[in-house]
Amino acid sequence: xxxxxxxxxxxxxxxxxxxxxxxxxxxxxxxxxxxxxxxxxxxxxxxxxxxxxxxxxxxxxxxxxxxxxxxxxxxxxxxxxxxxxxxxxxxxxxxxxxxxxxxxxxxxxxxxxxxxxxxxxxxxxxxxxxxxx
Numbered sequence: 001x002x003x004x005x006x007x008x009x010x011x012x013x014x015x016x017x018x019x020x021x022x023x024x025x026x027x028x029x030x031x032x033x034x035x036x037x038x039x040x041x042x043x044x045x046x047x048x049x050x051x052x053x054x055x056x057x058x059x060x061x062x063x064x065x066x067x068x069x070x071x072x073x074x075x076x077x078x079x080x081x082x083x084x085x086x087x088x089x090x091x092x093x094x095x096x097x098x099x100x101x102x103x104x105x106x107x108x109x110x111x112x113x114x115x116x117x118x119x120x121x122x123x124x125x126x127x128x129x130x131x132x133x
Contacts, residue, residue, distance in 0.1 A: 002026045002122045006095045008080075009127030014087055016131075020080040022095030022124060029099030032075040035114055038091035038129075047114030048093070051078060052100045056109040062088065082129075089131045096120035 008020035022034065035050035049069040051057045057069055063082075071078040078097075082089065098120045100109075108115040 002097070004095055004097055004122050004124040006093070006124040006127050009093065009129050011130040011132065012085055014131055014133050015084055017081070017083045018085060018129060019082070020093055020095070020127065020129075022078045022080075022097075024076055024078070024095075024097045024122070027075075027097055027099075027122065031100035032097060033100040033104055033109070033115065033120075034069075034071065034075060034078040034095065034097045035120060036069065036078075036080045036093060036095055037117055038089075038093045040091045045094075045117055047116070049080060050109065050114045051075075052105065052109050054100070054105070054109075056105070058109060058112050058114050060114065085129075085131045087131050087133060089129060091129060092126045093129050094126045095124045097122045 003025040005023045031053040033052045036048040039045040051069045068081045
């Protein structure tokens with residue numbers, strides 16, 4: 001049974017940094033894809049960053065240069081390093097995982113974009129990140 005467990009999160013002031021970590025177990029695909037999403041009440045969920053087993057990454061435009069998504073070699077743990085956080089960073093963050101299919105690679109990662117939430121079948125419980133001024 002696939003397990004996706006997130007840790008980290010909390011409250012920080014604008015300009016500070018925060019790290020989220022996602023531990024993925026029993027995802028048996030040869031190639032994997034892990035993404036971070038965030039959602040604010042009343043707004044649609046948006047993809048923040050994604051990484052594939054092939055090392056390709058993609059980031060939402062507003063976070064480029066401030067956020068990275070490092071992963072260990074087997075994609076068992078994926079982090080979200082968030083630097084210089086802004087008030088817009090306040091949201092519930094979710095980690096999502098699934099296999100990296102050729103379709104996902106061609107339609108999203110190869111184009112530098114983040115797959116939609118429907119492309120991921122395994123999700124964590126979510127964690128709150130609050131950024132204050």
